[in-house]
Amino acid sequence: MILGRGVDVNAQGGRFGSAIQAASFHGHQRIVQLLLDSGADINAQRGSFGNPLWAASYVGCHKTVQLLLDLGADINAQSGAEHIALRCASIRGHQEIVKLLIDRGADVNAQHGSALRAILARQVLLTELTPHWNIIGQLLDRGADVTVKNHMDETPLHITYSNFHIPTHMRKLLGKFLVEKGADLTAPDKHGWTPLHCASLYCGMNVIKGFLEISEGMKPTGEVGSTPLRAVPPNYDVDVLRRANAEDQGEDASQHAELDQTIRLIRPSSYLLLDLPDKTGRTPLFYAAKKGDHRVVEMALHDSNALNRKDFYGITPLLAAARKGHTAVVTLLLSNKATEVHSRDCLGRTPLW
Template structure:
């Protein structure tokens, strides 16, 4: 193979050059039986550029490497060198004719790569050589947005000085100012606003940078944007809990039941953020406590669902007293979902409130509404995916998620420690399978039947066949016979 002969014949090559080359060559060992020199050189060449090995890059260029060639991963040398901060390699590649707008496998230009990694001098070099400062990816992202997202303030300043467009937006209508607001970096925000960014620009859903900041609880950013002329609305006032602003807006004619582009009403925003005084104001002004969020894929959540998410027992109590349908004894299906949601979210005070209002502590989790609310309101809570289809109890939910204080409350309120789901599993079995040692201890201490079997003849021991929980169950005399679901057989 020509290239291998070339590398081995150069006895004078130092170790720092040979070692990277040999490391790269192992990646293409599969090609030895049918060598394709051009492809091999491209792979070595791009790898050398990525690693900043200037000597190897020079040698390969001398051997005929294509400065704009791609490897099997569709990478090119210039974007790789720019991304990894190898300025001398970048300079050499540009001198040798590298296409300055060459994109990598992610469709990023060298300038975007350098901005995303914060390589200020490479950014300066590329701009000096004529790189398109406002080039966009397929999604509409630019070099400026890359620098903003990573909060490289000096890179941002340089790009703004060189004319980066502060009005650019992604395909979904997200303006650069909104991205800056989400970072919480007020220095970057001021820099962008100083260049004329529209502080009141809105995305395709009608949200502004101020609204995004309020939703993310960026109070310092909210203050800054308002000081720079950002206009509030009733949804934003509800998010921030600004009662005086809400009163002013309502007096000026704001609709308390209006729905924004995300399907939210002001009352939902206030409930979600736990602003009790704002909730009272909106309700007094005619806000609908039973309003449902407009959505496409789920059975749409209501205000009370977001109140649970916010975790304020005061707000939940307020909503409990608004209308017959909002009372747990009304027979409404949604009320059967509230207690499981509160447990799944770990809202201890709300659980106490709901139990005190007469919700059945032994209700099963099984409705479509419950499944939808668990998905919508738990925000990534990792619970067993069979919730909603097999009659899991509240106690089971508390135990598998490690909410032991809530489990104690449920037991004290009369929860059946040996209640079974549709598969015949008990809370002890589920806690064992989930590896919740403290929950297992709690259940055993409260009379859980350690030798109870499910529909398939499994005891709790079959769900955890080794480790501390296994030892604890054996100490309680659990039957060690039978097949094992997790780990080694129970006898071992």
């Protein structure tokens, strides 16, 4: 009746932006159909809910989403907040709509893989019983890029190990899935942090141990900060290690005979990750010592080459642990004869300070 009086079907205003967006949000398929038959813009952009498809995906109106797609809605159209329907449905946990959108051609890597990253960053408990777990599986199975970075250069793996709302066993499981899909264990963010730096700061021993188990036998060559990384599989002999390190430095291997004495013959490649510094020169081992996680320190005590590595301020793991009063960590570090007890920071302070 109202449409028959010549009212503008695409008039904009209010919370929803337009009539078709309001109808889509509330799941009124017949009204959506009527508005479209009367010339409503199926991809109208305005209001708090972006566009009609975004609004229907937000509230989980499966039939409305299907109707809009059948009538030609742009499945990858960005809302006013530059978010697509797939990201919205993923965050809200509407797994049937996620499946529908992907089946109809939604780009799982649109907006730099924002759908996957947004789920992992949710400040809500994630378990196997939540629909979000199944959605993560759907996105990964459909080719979600696990190496994509956000504005801080954080990958999905960084986010997984930084989110307190993901339980320990889920972080281990997610880490394994992401690595199997090609996640880079050594990728640095803008601070130079690798995923293991995040795990050292925000996770417990079980997660860190799981991380190191995942990385066993990896053979990547990459860079973290200004430090070349050559992660070597276990049981490589010294000659191979010397050649690899010399190649990384662009030097002749014969100049590195002294490495015979410093490189262990059998050393799991995963423990090299504990020695990777961020842009301040701090390694995951440093952060574990500073946090007082004696189990992580004990695990790496005899395999790390960064026991005495200083950060930008000249602070070593021993100095960091001593200042925080972590007696157990200090005791562990001192039990290793290689630990320098007389080390000073940039202000000349020793562990006694």
